[in-house]
Amino acid sequence: MGPSQSIKNLNTPRIALIDCNNFYVSCERVFRPDLTHTPIVVLSNNDGCVVSRSAEAKKLGVKMGQPWFQLAPLAQKHHILPLSSNYTLYADMSNRVMKTLSTYSPKQEVYSIDECFLDLSDFAMPLDSYAKMIRQTILQNLGLPVCIGIGSTKTRAKLANFFAKQHPLLEGICDLESIDTQLQAYFFNQTQVNEIWGIGAKITEKLATKGIKTVWQFMQACPNWLRKNFSIILVKTQAELNHISCLGLNDIKANNKQIIASRSFGAPVYTKQALSEAISSYVARAAEKLRQQNSVAKIIYVYIQTNRFNQASYHAPGVFLTLIEPTQDTRLLTLSALQGLEQIYQPGLAYKKAGITLSEITPNTQKQHALFAPKSTFDNSKSQILMQTIDQINQSIGKGSIHLLSEGFDKSWQMQSNQRSPRYTTHLSEVAKAYTDSN
């Protein structure tokens, strides 16, 4: 045996995907250990749909995205506990997870609130023991269970993560490249194409008509045929499954190209006044995001909707407004948005939802001025300073402390969120209240 065989193969691409199990539910359980074995679901805004399920809830047949009201009989029978979503808590927990994970690789891509990729290429240590360590650390430090998939490409890492979740024997970790080819083939044959990242319901259906149902079959399909019948995306997906990397690791977060703010209302809204307030609030939120990434927007889209499940009367007008010049000033954006509302509002209808989208977003090339700069040299600098000041105050003493009058104060249109848990990690007063309430 020559020395070459004991030397670790360099230029071995290895990507890990770390994904928190039932993230929202797990976050809730960190602060409510008494719920460890209770079937729990976390609901979307307005307590509308199921967005996270505990293992117990999954076992009872609760589906992802299912409307809560449809589950009433099942929930009653099995004592399923519904919780409103507590995004402040989840975002804070997510930040902690991502920060911890970032110490395990020089390259990290935060892919979603509960997932990230780590580049583990050319690591000398056996990757499965490294992954075990990562998993253990997150569990110990944050109380959150994660699964880890490892592969030569992002798509393989994603699939490996699915296997890690699926097969209890793997104990939450699957390094696809270190398991033998027979077992790989077994997994690929057993797994349906819709489990592949990038293949959804529509494509699954179309593939099935051509006789392609399993991951294995998909990997063998002719690329030209895929290109002709589907799209370039699918060709790349297939290449990725066959070890050819097409998707790089984006370790620098790109600026958003569009920013959406929309909400369903807690109760039907009839008046232009209430819609104006709602839209003003959404614009304020979106503009704050825009400023956080130091961008300006040229176009704002405004829309209002009646109940979309009532097809016969469904009415959903929207209008694009173009700003005279790109801006990040809440006041200018609000003015345009409210003009848009004037154009689309019809009295007498029961509106269920409203929203805005900022687009044509570009970097703010306007020269930056220090806060409270002695002299403003541009007209725009005054606006920037005002906006910066508002953002800073809202960040330090609480969201929405300062806002435009048009946002209103009453906010009767706001969503329902009746089962929200305390924001344990960010709002100490709520923890105290939870404690007194329970005693």
Add this chain to the structure above:
DNA sequence: TCTGGGGTCCTAGGACCC
């Protein structure tokens, strides 16, 4: 009665031009 929100990318087809 009740049915989420926020993103990205690709493509077909229309508008327009020469």
Add this chain to the structure above:
DNA sequence: TCTGGGGTCCTAGGACCC
């Protein structure tokens, strides 16, 4: 009584993701 053809740009809508 016959209505080109090719290129580019833009956008709406579809498909996907979490």
